[in-house]
Amino acid sequence: MVGSAGAVQRSNASRYRHALWLLTTRDLKVRYSTSALGYLWSILDPLVMSGIYWFVFTQVFSRDVGTEPYIVFLLCGLLPWMWFTGAASDSTRAFLAEAKLIRSTKIPRTIWVFRLIASKGFEFVASIPVLAAFALVTGATLTPWVLLWPLAFVIQAILLMGVGLIVAPLVVFFRDLERAVKLVLRFLFYASPIVYASADLPEGFHFWAAFNPLSGIFGLYRAAFFPEQLDSFYVGVSAAMSLVLLGIGLVIFRRSIRAVLKEI
Amino acid sequence: MSATASTIAGSPVISVRDAGIRFRRNRRGRRNFKDLFAGSSRRSRPGEFWPLRNVTFDVRPGEAIGVVGRNGQGKSTLLKLVAEVILPDEGTVRVGAGVAPLIEITGGFVNDLTVRDNVYLTAGLHGMTRADIDARFDEIIEFAEIADFVDTPYKHLSSGMKVRIAFSVISRLEEPVMLVDEVLAVGDRAFREKCYRRIEELLAGGRTLFFVSHNEKDLRRFCTRGLYLDKGALVLDGPIADVLAAYNADYPPKQK
Incomplete structure (x- = not known):
């Protein structure tokens, strides 16, 4: 009569995936059921931003950064940046926003961070058609390097997991971090090759730019249209940095989760 | 079994x-x-x-x-x-x-989603499969006595209804261990008695109660x-x- 052995016997991995999926789709459902424009919002922001940058850098200033067609060049960096900045800033509230649910539900706690990365990742994927549309209109040529997108996607996901696992628990104890993260993200926007290419940096910065993991990742995305943007040194460093950050994140998360659960 | x-x-x-x-x-x-x-x-x-x-x-x-x-x-x-x-x-x-924890039972419910979505979400987070929930959905709604509000956003329910649907979901989890923290202080007397009968039913079925x-x-x-x-x-x-x-x-x- 206790029955339903199925629910008990399901493996941990499938329960993990199931919970992750439920929370991710919950976020998307809430977003799309409460706003009339729904999906449009997730592409409107990068569209408006790239419109502004396109205007500033091609109409106001005479641009000598980036590559033609500049709008495609911009979007290749801006769309993944939206994923990065959205997930990183959301992870500051990973525990605080869900305190009630976390206090009453026992699921692996990394899910509270990873679900944010997943839902922002979905929005990123959903915004790719915008890039495709602009590429068609401007006549940008797609190269076989587009096959590297899954690699870029994986490295970025690893990077975000590391950042999220570090930021989420620490914010619970140091609320100031929430604002600090926002500030760092604003800085990082200009410190990353989004409006410009890594190659446009002054000579002295080339080596150090590799240590911004986003340089390698955005280079990979851009290689789909601009193969010269691919720099294997950058990609290697950014993959290594992402893995190191993930390692640090896992240690911090494991050691602080006990205190986090008491605090929220 | x-x-x-x-x-x-x-x-x-x-x-x-x-x-x-x-x-x-x-x-x-x-x-x-x-x-x-x-x-x-x-x-x-x-x-x-x-x-x-x-x-x-x-x-x-x-x-x-x-x-x-x-x-x-x-x-x-x-x-x-x-x-x-x-x-x-x-x-x-x-x-x-x-474990089916009757602790802060309304905690997982999302205001902007309908009762239906919330039932699938909460039961799913506690480990029920979609098929399990499909099979028990009517039972859950019937127990909570809110058949007319299945597609109403959760935030439009009265506080009594909120507790009823939450209790109904968690108490159908079919988990062998049940944890009850004075959640049942809320709700009217008739529903509280119904909850107690449900707990007794589960106990008779071999559950462990805390x-x-x-x-x-x-x-x-x-x-x-x-x-x-x-x-x-x-x-x-x-x-x-x-x-x-x-x-x-x-x-x-x-x-x-």
């Missing part, structure tokens, strides 16, 4: 060994990085206290346990440890079976064994009548 109960019959379903948990007395107290990551042995700070310490007990499948004690003596903390939503700083808490309450009548009704917590320690572990007698001797009930 009490699959879950029979496979582990005999061996304890909940096993708590020397469990202790430490909190800071003032929540706004200073925190530093060292404190966060240092091993527990290196941290002994004056502003800390132990709401529970050196607690050891086993629970066998099918037992119904009532936790007794005054406010602030660690009852809810113990319940949360067993639900594994907080982790002990000392000792171990091992729970060998799935029940925190101040209400002596409820404790006697459901529980066979009692745990008496006082000043963060487990003072007495025995038949519920003995435990209540000891509790009443220490803290005589006020004359009504």
Whole structure:
């Protein structure tokens, strides 16, 4: 009569995936059921931003950064940046926003961070058609390097997991971090090759730019249209940095989760 | 077919060994990085206290346990440890079976989603498969008596309805262990009686119950064994009548 052995016997991995999926789709459902424009919002922001940058850098200033067609060049960096900045800033509230649910539900706690990365990742994927549309209109040529997108996607996901696992628990104890993260993200926007290419940096910065993991990742995305943007040194460093950050994140998360659960 | 109960019959379903948990007395107290990551042995700070310490007990499948004690003596903390939503700083808490926690039951519900979406979300998070939920959906809604509101956003329900649907979902989880923290203080009397009958039904079906309450009548009704917590320690572990007698001797009930 206790029955339903199925629910008990399901493996941990499938329960993990199931919970992750439920929370991710919950976020998307809430977003799309409460706003009339729904999906449009997730592409409107990068569209408006790239419109502004396109205007500033091609109409106001005479641009000598980036590559033609500049709008495609911009979007290749801006769309993944939206994923990065959205997930990183959301992870500051990973525990605080869900305190009630976390206090009453026992699921692996990394899910509270990873679900944010997943839902922002979905929005990123959903915004790719915008890039495709602009590429068609401007006549940008797609190269076989587009096959590297899954690699870029994986490295970025690893990077975000590391950042999220570090930021989420620490914010619970140091609320100031929430604002600090926002500030760092604003800085990082200009410190990353989004409006410009890594190659446009002054000579002295080339080596150090590799240590911004986003340089390698955005280079990979851009290689789909601009193969010269691919720099294997950058990609290697950014993959290594992402893995190191993930390692640090896992240690911090494991050691602080006990205190986090008491605090929220 | 009490699959879950029979496979582990005999061996304890909940096993708590020397469990202790430490909190800071003032929540706004200073925190530093060292404190966060240092091993527990290196941290002994004056502003800390132990709401529970050196607690050891086993629970066998099918037992119904009532936790007794005054406010602030660690009852809810113990319940949360067993639900594994907080982790002990000392000792171990091992729970060998799935748990249906009736703690902060409305916590997982999302205001902007419909009742239907919320049922699938909450039941899913507690480990039910989609097919399981499909099969029980009507039963859940019927128990909560809100058939007309299935596609209403959760936020438009009255507070009584919210508790009803939440209880209904969690109590259908089919998990072998049930944790009940005084959630049932809310809701009208008829529904509370319905909840109690549901709990009795589940007990008859071989579930293990872990029940925190101040209400002596409820404790006697459901529980066979009692745990008496006082000043963060487990003072007495025995038949519920003995435990209540000891509790009443220490803290005589006020004359009504």
